[in-house]
Amino acid sequence: MPVRVQREDFDAGREIAQLRAADPKIGAVAAFIGVARDVNDGAAVATLTLEHYPGMTERALEDICTQARGRWKIADVLVIHRVGELRPTDQIVLVVVTGAHRGEAFAACEFVMDYLKTEAPFWKKEETGAGARWVHARARWREPGTR
Amino acid sequence: MKLTVLYFARLREALEREREVVDVPDGVATVAQLRAWLVGRGEPWASAFGEIKRIRAAIDQAMAQDASPLHDGAEVAFFPPVTGG
Numbered sequence: 001m002p003v004r005v006q007r008e009d010f011d012a013g014r015e016i017a018q019l020r021a022a023d024p025k026i027g028a029v030a031a032f033i034g035v036a037r038d039v040n041d042g043a044a045v046a047t048l049t050l051e052h053y054p055g056m057t058e059r060a061l062e063d064i065c066t067q068a069r070g071r072w073k074i075a076d077v078l079v080i081h082r083v084g085e086l087r088p089t090d091q092i093v094l095v096v097v098t099g100a101h102r103g104e105a106f107a108a109c110e111f112v113m114d115y116l117k118t119e120a121p122f123w124k125k126e127e128t129g130a131g132a133r134w135v136h137a138r139a140r141w142r143e144p145g146t147r
Numbered sequence: 148m149k150l151t152v153l154y155f156a157r158l159r160e161a162l163e164r165e166r167e168v169v170d171v172p173d174g175v176a177t178v179a180q181l182r183a184w185l186v187g188r189g190e191p192w193a194s195a196f197g198e199i200k201r202i203r204a205a206i207d208q209a210m211a212q213d214a215s216p217l218h219d220g221a222e223v224a225f226f227p228p229v230t231g232g
Contacts, residue, residue, distance in 0.1 A: 053155055055208050056208035056209070056224070093231070093232050118228075121155065121226060123157075123231070124231070125156070134156060
């Protein structure tokens with residue numbers, strides 16, 4: 001159940017291959033990649049800087065993965081989240097869930113991603129033409145089907 | 148009781164510091180009481196904690212609530228709502 005917070009980019013194909021490790025019991029791989037956009041809340045974004053709380057961030061991500069494994073029958077979970085300065089089109093986050101069947105892999109992947117957005121200590125700051133601004137938090141995670 | 152207090156993101160910028168070690172008096176035993184004590188010292192804590200909405204706290208790197216108890220040597224963090232992903 002690997003969790004990594006890093007400045008470097010990631011190769012989703014390589015990460016998925018390593019997580020699967022050619023395990024014949026895995027019939028489904030659900031993956032989500034979050035990417036930096038060039039526009040947010042109506043303003044052009046030049047750079048995005050991600051701050052985190054070293055130590056707590058990793059613990060929070062591990063806790064989210066543990067919760068996902070408790071809720072769904074899945075084989076493994078991988079979370080990689082980047083920090084530091086990013087630019088539009090850069091990858092920000094990768095969540096991969098493996099399991100026997102797609103339903104549980106999809107559900108667990110969405111849960112990890114949504115929960116990460118409200119519980120893992122990361123903060124985004126955008127550099128726009130009008131100056132720098134901290135990104136506002138969005139609504140909390142809700143049970144699938146209630147949004 | 149000695150505490151290490153950490154600040155992140157917009158709160159860190161508003162306070163112009165990322166950490167401080169404080170020695171709080173008896174009676175400062177919870178997150179809410181620590182926050183009130185910090186604000187009671189005046190600026191810049193009063194304005195920063197007043198202007199930034201929904202500030203959350205963690206004790207020893209685990210999410211905490213207003214009533215969560217502090218202990219000597221604890222690492223207490225304050226930060227705005229998170230915006231990762």
